[in-house]
Amino acid sequence: QKEVEQDPGPLSVPEGAIVSLNCTYSNSAFQYFMWYRQYSRKGPELLMYTYSSGNKEDGRFTAQVDKSSKYISLFIRDSQPSDSATYLCAMSGITGGGADGLTFGKGTHLIIQP
């Protein structure tokens, strides 16, 4: 079983729809959870950063963490064609990202249709 599972997609939705992206994980030591957006042939861009369980909202983006289920989500409201990209979840333990680096999902390819 991989440490972090993420559906690769592609996930195709019409412009304006609410998008739900998800990751599951197996390592209960993970405490910090991140979402990155990566456009083709570019480096990942940090979107959301959360600690432990709960919700965090930033503009059109909402991140949710459910540690009891080992499940994290990213919601995108009012999706735009410019949101079309690969979305990567990442996580790390209490010792911080440096001690063992960030553990990434393989990414979900999202397509927003105009």
Added chain:
Amino acid sequence: EAGVTQSPTHLIKTRGQQATLRCSPISGHTSVYWYQQALGLGLQFLLWYDEGEERNRGNFPPRFSGRQFPNYSSELNVNALELEDSALYLCASSLYSHNEQFFGPGTRLTVL
């Protein structure tokens, strides 16, 4: 504020050669991380440097090495290149012991 920068953008080498990749962190960041993003494998943690020292490495052979300079910039060296080393190599930086890692645009290494 300038982000993480990496050079070169592209690098083409042949099997057995050595490759050197460079990274400059965000100003004020002391930690530099290297990741490999190979097709189908996702991002894999390679190395962590902080205050000029290698602090940790991922599950990669010793021919992957590097260093961090006094100005906190970093260099990744890959010796005895193999075809499977072809990948996007990403550098990230963060404040020491802080988890938010900010990535550069990457260096695409192609081994022929």
